Amino acid sequence: MSLTVPAVPHEPGRAPESAAEVVGRLEDTWRARPGLRGWLSSVDHKSIGKRYIITAFVFFLLGGIEAAVMRAQLARPENGLIGPDAYNQIFTMHGTTMMFLFAVPVMDAVGLYLVPLMIGGRNVAFPRLNAYGYWVYLFGGAFLYVMFFLNTGPDTGWFSYVPLAGPEFSPGKRVDVWAQTVTFTEISALVASVELIVTIFKTRAPGMTLNRMPLYVWSMLVQSFMVLFAMPWVASASMFLAMDRLVGTHFFNPAEGGDALLWQHLFWFFGHPEVYIIFVPALGFVSSIVATFTRRPVFGYPAMVLSMVATGFLAFGLWVHHMFVTGIPQLGASFFTAASMMIAIPSGVQIFCWIATIWSGRPRFAVPFLFVLGFVALFLIGGFTGVMIASVPFDTQVHDTFFIVAHFHYVLIGGAVFPLFGAFYYWFPKVTGRMLDERLGRWNFWLFFIGMNVTFFPMHELGLLGMPRRVYTYLPETGWGGLNLLASIGAVTIAVSVVVFLVNVARSLRVGEAAGANPWGADTLEWAATSPPRPYNFAFTPVVESREPMWQHPAELPAVEGLRTDVREVLVTTLLDAEPDSRHRHPEPTIWPLIAAIATAVLFITLIFTPWGAVIGTVLLFLAFVGWAWPRGKDHQEQLMIEAES
Amino acid sequence: MTGFRIVANVTELPTTTFGHRSPMWWGTIGFIVIEGSTLFICAISYFYLRRNFLNWPPEGVFRPALTVATVQAALMVLSNIPMAMVDRAARRLDLRAVRVGMVVCTLLALVMCVLRALEFEALNVRWDSNAYGTVAWAVLTAHATLLLLETLESLVFTALLFSPNLEQRDLAGASDNALYWYFLTLVWIPLYAIVFLSPYVM
Numbered sequence: 008m009s010l011t012v013p014a015v016p017h018e019p020g021r022a023p024e025s026a027a028e029v030v031g032r033l034e035d036t037w038r039a040r041p042g043l044r045g046w047l048s049s050v051d052h053k054s055i056g057k058r059y060i061i062t063a064f065v066f067f068l069l070g071g072i073e074a075a076v077m078r079a080q081l082a083r084p085e086n087g088l089i090g091p092d093a094y095n096q097i098f099t100m101h102g103t104t105m106m107f108l109f110a111v112p113v114m115d116a117v118g119l120y121l122v123p124l125m126i127g128g129r130n131v132a133f134p135r136l137n138a139y140g141y142w143v144y145l146f147g148g149a150f151l152y153v154m155f156f157l158n159t160g161p162d163t164g165w166f167s168y169v170p171l172a173g174p175e176f177s178p179g180k181r182v183d184v185w186a187q188t189v190t191f192t193e194i195s196a197l198v199a200s201v202e203l204i205v206t207i208f209k210t211r212a213p214g215m216t217l218n219r220m221p222l223y224v225w226s227m228l229v230q231s232f233m234v235l236f237a238m239p240w241v242a243s244a245s246m247f248l249a250m251d252r253l254v255g256t257h258f259f260n261p262a263e264g265g266d267a268l269l270w271q272h273l274f275w276f277f278g279h280p281e282v283y284i285i286f287v288p289a290l291g292f293v294s295s296i297v298a299t300f301t302r303r304p305v306f307g308y309p310a311m312v313l314s315m316v317a318t319g320f321l322a323f324g325l326w327v328h329h330m331f332v333t334g335i336p337q338l339g340a341s342f343f344t345a346a347s348m349m350i351a352i353p354s355g356v357q358i359f360c361w362i363a364t365i366w367s368g369r370p371r372f373a374v375p376f377l378f379v380l381g382f383v384a385l386f387l388i389g390g391f392t393g394v395m396i397a398s399v400p401f402d403t404q405v406h407d408t409f410f411i412v413a414h415f416h417y418v419l420i421g422g423a424v425f426p427l428f429g430a431f432y433y434w435f436p437k438v439t440g441r442m443l444d445e446r447l448g449r450w451n452f453w454l455f456f457i458g459m460n461v462t463f464f465p466m467h468e469l470g471l472l473g474m475p476r477r478v479y480t481y482l483p484e485t486g487w488g489g490l491n492l493l494a495s496i497g498a499v500t501i502a503v504s505v506v507v508f509l510v511n512v513a514r515s516l517r518v519g520e521a522a523g524a525n526p527w528g529a530d531t532l533e534w535a536a537t538s539p540p541r542p543y544n545f546a547f548t549p550v551v552e553s554r555e556p557m558w559q560h561p562a563e564l565p566a567v568e569g570l571r572t573d574v575r576e577v578l579v580t581t582l583l584d585a586e587p588d589s590r591h592r593h594p595e596p597t598i599w600p601l602i603a604a605i606a607t608a609v610l611f612i613t614l615i616f617t618p619w620g621a622v623i624g625t626v627l628l629f630l631a632f633v634g635w636a637w638p639r640g641k642d643h644q645e646q647l648m649i650e651a652e653s
Numbered sequence: 654m655t656g657f658r659i660v661a662n663v664t665e666l667p668t669t670t671f672g673h674r675s676p677m678w679w680g681t682i683g684f685i686v687i688e689g690s691t692l693f694i695c696a697i698s699y700f701y702l703r704r705n706f707l708n709w710p711p712e713g714v715f716r717p718a719l720t721v722a723t724v725q726a727a728l729m730v731l732s733n734i735p736m737a738m739v740d741r742a743a744r745r746l747d748l749r750a751v752r753v754g755m756v757v758c759t760l761l762a763l764v765m766c767v768l769r770a771l772e773f774e775a776l777n778v779r780w781d782s783n784a785y786g787t788v789a790w791a792v793l794t795a796h797a798t799l800l801l802l803e804t805l806e807s808l809v810f811t812a813l814l815f816s817p818n819l820e821q822r823d824l825a826g827a828s829d830n831a832l833y834w835y836f837l838t839l840v841w842i843p844l845y846a847i848v849f850l851s852p853y854v855m
Contacts, residue, residue: 026657132676201683209676213661235683239690247698247791255781256790258698264705264784269698524655535655547657557655566657569664578663579676587663589670592822629805636809638818 030546032572037129037542040596048596050134051542055141056120057438062145063113068505069152070104073097075502078462082495084483094479095162096181100155102165103185106281107192108148110423111234114288115199117430118227120438122203124533124540125221127212127549129577130593132205135600135635140198142604147191150612154184161185164477166278167248169259169270174252183252183615186245190611193242200234203227210577211585212532213567214551221531221554222298222305225312226291229319230284236323237280244273254618268333275326283322285419287315289426290357293379296429297361299529300376301368304555307360314353314360321350331402340399347397351390358383373527374448378429381456385421389414392467407477410470416463428455428508435515436522440538443519447511451504458500465490465497530555535564548578551585595639603631669822671744681829685836688799692840695792696847702784709855710785715777717789722775722849725768729838732761736838740831743824748814751827755811758834762804769797776848792848796841803837806830 040048049055076097080088089097123131131137154160161181163172172182207228211220220228247258248270257263259270294305305311327335327343361383370376392414396402405411428451435443474487481487525534534557536544547566553559567587570576575593580586610624672678703709710716735757742750772793778786810830813819 133680136680197687201680201687204683205676205679208679235686236690239687240694243691243694243698250787250791256787257781257784258702258787258791260784261705263782263787264702264711265787266702266705266784269701272701273694273698545657547659548663549657550660561655563656563658565660567661567663568659569662569666578666579670579674582673587661587666588674590663590666590668591676592668625801632806633809636813638813638816638820638823 026546029568029572033543033546034541036572036575039542044598045596047601048598050130050138050594050596050600052119052123052131052134052137053438053540053542055137056116059116059119059141059144060113062141062148063109063116066104066108066148067113070101070109071502071505073101073104075498077101078495078498080479081481081491083492084481084485084488086480089479091479092162095477096155096158096160098477099161099164099167099185100151103151103161103188104148105419106165106285107189108144108151110285110419111196111281112144112192113427114230114285114423115196115203117292117427117434118203118230118288119199121434121533122206122224122227123210124437124536124544125224125531126207126210126215127532127545127551128206128210129544129548129575131202132210133202135594135597136198137202139600139604140195140202142601143191143198143607144195146604146608147188147195147611150191150608151184151188154180159184161188166274169248169251169267170261172248173259174255180615183249186249186252187611187615189245190242190249191608193238193245194607196234197238197242200231200238203231204235207231208582209579211580212549212551213578213580213585213587215580215585217583219551219554221291222294222308222311222315223288223291223531226287226289226294226315229315230287233280233284233287233319233322237277237284240273241277241281244270244277247273249614253614268330271330271333272326275329276323279326279329280322282415282418283318285423287318289382289423290315292426292430292433293361293382295529295531296375296379296426296433297364298555299433299527300371300373300379301365302371302528303364303368304530305360306363306367307356308554310356311360314356317353318350321346321353325350328397328402331399332406344397344399348394351394354386354390358387373432374443374445374452375429375433377449377452378425378432381452382421382425382429385417385425385456385459389417389419389421393418405470407475408470409466409474409476412476413463413466413470416459416466420459420463425455428452431508433527434533435512436526437533437536437538437540439516439519440522441515441519442522442526443515444511447507447514451507451511454500454504454507458497458502458504461497461500462494463497465493469494525557525561530558532556532564597635599631599635603628603635606631669746669825671825671828675825675829677825677829678832681832685833689836689840692792692795692799692844695788695795696844699788699792699847702788703855706785710778710852711783714782714785716852717777717849718775719849720775721768721771722845725765725772726842726845728761728765728768729841732758732765732838733835735761736831736834740828743827743831746821746824748819748824751824752811752814755807755814755827759804759807759811762800762807765800766804769793769800789848792844796837796844799837803833 039045039051076089080086080094119131119137123129159180161184163177163182167182167185170176207224250256251258251260257265259265259267261267294311298305324346325343327339328347331340396405396414432443432448469487469490472487474481522538524536524538532549535549547568548570549556550565550567552565556564570578570590575595577591577593578587579589579591581588606624606627609627610620613620613623735754739751739754739758742754776789776793778789780786780790810826813823
C-alpha cells in the first residue's frame with residue numbers, strides 16, 4: 008500500500024460544483040446529538056470551549072467575590088467582618104481559584120475554541136480527550152467549592168508551604184482538598200496542552216507553514232509546551248504532599264530526613280512558568296487585536312515568534328527568585344537575579360514591535376484595542392516592579408509584603424486579564440453572532456482601568472510601609488488605614504466594571520447588532536467561518552498562501568475538496584510545511600469521556616480518605632477507558648480494508 | 654461569508670499512517686514527555702533527599718536485594734524485541750503477526766507486574782521508615798503505576814485485535830503502543846540503577 012499520495016491538483020479555479028450538497032451532507036454528519044444526553048456527549052471543540060470559558064468565568068466571579076470580602080475586611084483597622092480562620096480560607100481560595108480554576112483554564116479554553124478555527128481545521132486532534140479534560144476540570148473546581156462551603160476549604164495559601172501544610176501543623180482534610188484540586192486541574196491542563204500541540208502540528212490547513220501561522224497560534228503552541236514541562240512538577244509535588252498526609256511518607260518531614268525546601272523547589276519550578284503560561288496566550292490576543300485594529304500585519308513576525316519562544320525557555324530559569332529569603336547560596340541567588348532581569352528582554356522586544364505596528368498603522372480605538380492599550384500601561388508597571396524585586400536586597404526587604412501583592416496583580420491583571428477582556432470583545436461576535444455594545448464596553452474598560460490602579464497602586468506603598476500580606480487585620484497605629492480604604496474603594500470600582508460587562512453580555516446576546524462573518528475586517532481564518540461557526544467549521548478545508556489569508560482573499564478562499572462527508576473525517580498535514588498527508592477518522596459524540604471523568608473524580612476524592620481509593624478508582628477508570636476505546640465498527644469501508652489485507 | 658474556490662482534491666490520501674505522520678504518534682510523545690517528567694522528578698527528589706543523610710541507606714537499613722530487580726531490568730530490555738516485531742508487523746499491516754506478538758508482549762507485561770510486586774519487597778525498607786524509604790518507594794511506585802496502566806491497555810488492545818469491529822487504522826495503534834512500550838521499559842534502566850544499584854556506591 009502506498010503511503011505517500013500527494014493531493015491531486017484539480018482544474019484550477021473551478022467553483023465547487025455541488026457546494027450546497029456537500030454542506031447538506033456535512034450538516035447531517037456533524038450534527039450535534041439532541042437532548043441532555045447529546046449535550047453531555049458533545050465532542051465539538053466549540054461547545055466544549057464555550058463551556059470551558061463560561062465555567063472559568065464563573066470561577067473568576069467567585070474568586071472576585073472572595074477578593075471583595077477581603078477588601079471589605081481590610082478597609083479599616085481592627086475590622087470585625089470576618090475572623091482569622093475564615094480569612095485564611097478565603098485568601099487561599101482566592102489564589103487557588105484565580106490561578107488554577109480561572110487563569111490557566113480560561114487561556115486553554117479560548118485556545119481550544121479558537122485554534123482549530125484559526126488553522127482551518129474541523130476540530131481538535133483528540134476530541135474525546137478534550138471533553139474528558141473539561142469534565143475533570145469541572146469536577147475538580149466543584150469539589151473545591153463544595154468543601155469550602157462545608158468549612159473544609161484549604162487555608163494554607165495558594166502555594167501551600169510545608170511544614171505549615173504538613174500533617175503536623177494542618178490536621179484535618181483542608182490541605183488534602185487543595186492538593187487534590189490541584190491534581191484535577193493539572194490533568195485537565197496537561198490534556199489540553201497535548202491536545203493543542205498535536206492539533207497545531209498536524210491539522211493546519213494546507214499551505215499554513217509554521218512561518219505563516221498566526222501569532223496567536225504560536226502563543227498557544229509555546230504555552231502548551233510550557234504546560235507540558237511545568238505541570239508535572241506541581242502534580243508530583245501535590246501527590247507527595249498528599250502521601251505525607253495520608254500514608255505517613257517523609258518527603259517533607261525533616262525529622263526523618265525529608266526536606267521542606269524540596270516542596271518550594273518543586274512548587275516554584277512549576278509556579279514561575281505558570282505566570283508565563285497565563286501571560287503568553289495573552290500576548291497572542293494582543294497581536295491579533297493589534298493587527299486587526301491597525302489594519303497592519305504585526306511588525307517583526309520572526310522577532311515576535313522568537314521572543315515568545317525565548318520567554319518559554321527563560322521562564323524555567325527563574326523559580327528560585329521566589330526563594331531568595333530561604334538562605335540559598337549567594338552565587339545561586341545572583342544567577343537567578345540575572346535570569347529574572349533577562350526575561351524582560353523578550354517582553355520588551357514584543358512591546359516595541361506592537362508600538363511599531365501601531366505607529367505605522369491607522370489605529371481604530373474600539374474596545375478590544377482599548378484593553379490592549381490598558382495592557383501595555385499596566386504590564387509595564389508590573390514589569391518594572393518585577394525587575395526591582397529580581398534584586399536580592401530589595402526582595403529581602405519587601406518579601407511577603409503588599410508590595411509583592413501589588414506587583415503580581417499588575418502583572419496578572421494587566422498582563423493577562425486585560426488582554427482576555429479585549430479578546431472577549433474581539434471574538435464575542437464570532438462565538439455568538441452578535442456584537443457587544445461599544446458604549447458599555449467603554450464603561451467596562453475605564454472603570455476596570457481606574458479601579459485596578461486605585462486598588463493596587465497604593466499596595467506598593469503599603470508594602471514599603473511594612474504591611475505584610477495575608478494578615479486578616481491591623482492596628483490603627485500602623486497608619487495603614489487610609490491607603491487600605493483607598494484600595495477597597497478601587498475594588499468596588501472593579502466590581503462595578505465587571506457588572507457592566509455582565510450586563511453588556513446579557514443584553515448583547517438578546518439585542519446585540521448582528522455580526523456577520525468578519526465584522527472587524529480581520530486577517531485570520533476563523534473569520535472565514537460563519538458566526539457562530541457550523542459544527543464542521545468550514546465546508547471545504549481552506550488553502551493558505553500567506554500570513555494574512557483573509558486580507559489576501561477576502562471574497563473567495565482557495566480550498567481543497569475530497570474529504571468524506573458521510574463520516575466525520577479531517578485532513579492531516581505535515582508538521583513543517585502543512586502539506587496534505589492523510590485523511591483521519593474523527594470520533595462520533597460519546598458519553599464515555601464524562602464517565603471516565605467521573606471515575607477520575609471518584610479516584611481522587613476517595614484517595615483523600617483512604618488509600619483503597621487508588622484501587623477502587625483504578626478499577627472504575629479502567630472500565631471507563633475500555634468503554635471509551637472499544638470500536639463501534641460503524642465504518643464498513645475501513646473494515647473491508649483490513650479483511651482484504653489479512 | 655467567504656466562498657471557496659477548489660484548487661486540489663485529497664480523495665487519494667491514505668487513511669492509515671504510521672510514525673510521525675499520525676496524530677496519535679504525537680499524542681503518545683506528549684504523554685511520554687509528561688510521564689517521563691514525573692519519573693525525572695522522582696529521581697531528582699531521590700538525589701535531593703540523599704544530601705540530608707550521612708549514610709545511604711541510613712544506618713539500620715539494609716541495602717536493596719538485587720536478584721529480582723536485575724531479572725526485571727533484563728526482561729524489560731529484552732521485551733523490546735517482540736515489541737519491535739509487533740511494530741514492524743503493524744506497519745506492513747500483517748494482522749496475524751500483530752496478534753501473536755501482542756499476546757506474547759501482554760504475557761510479558763503480566764510477568765513484569767508480578768516481578769514488580771516482589772521488587773517492593775526487595776527494597777528492604779518501608780515507605781514510612783525514613784525519607785530514604787519514602788523516595789525509593791516513590792520511584793518504584795511511579796513506574797509501577799505506568800506499568801500497570803500499560804498492562805491493562807495491552808490486555809484491552811489485544812482483545813480488540815480479535816474483535817470483528819477491528820479497523821485498519823487500529824493497527825497504527827499497535828505501532829503507537831510499541832512506541833510507549835520502548836519508553837516504559839527503557840526508562841526503567843536508569844531508574845533501576847538509581848534505586849537498586851546506587852545504595853551500593855553512594
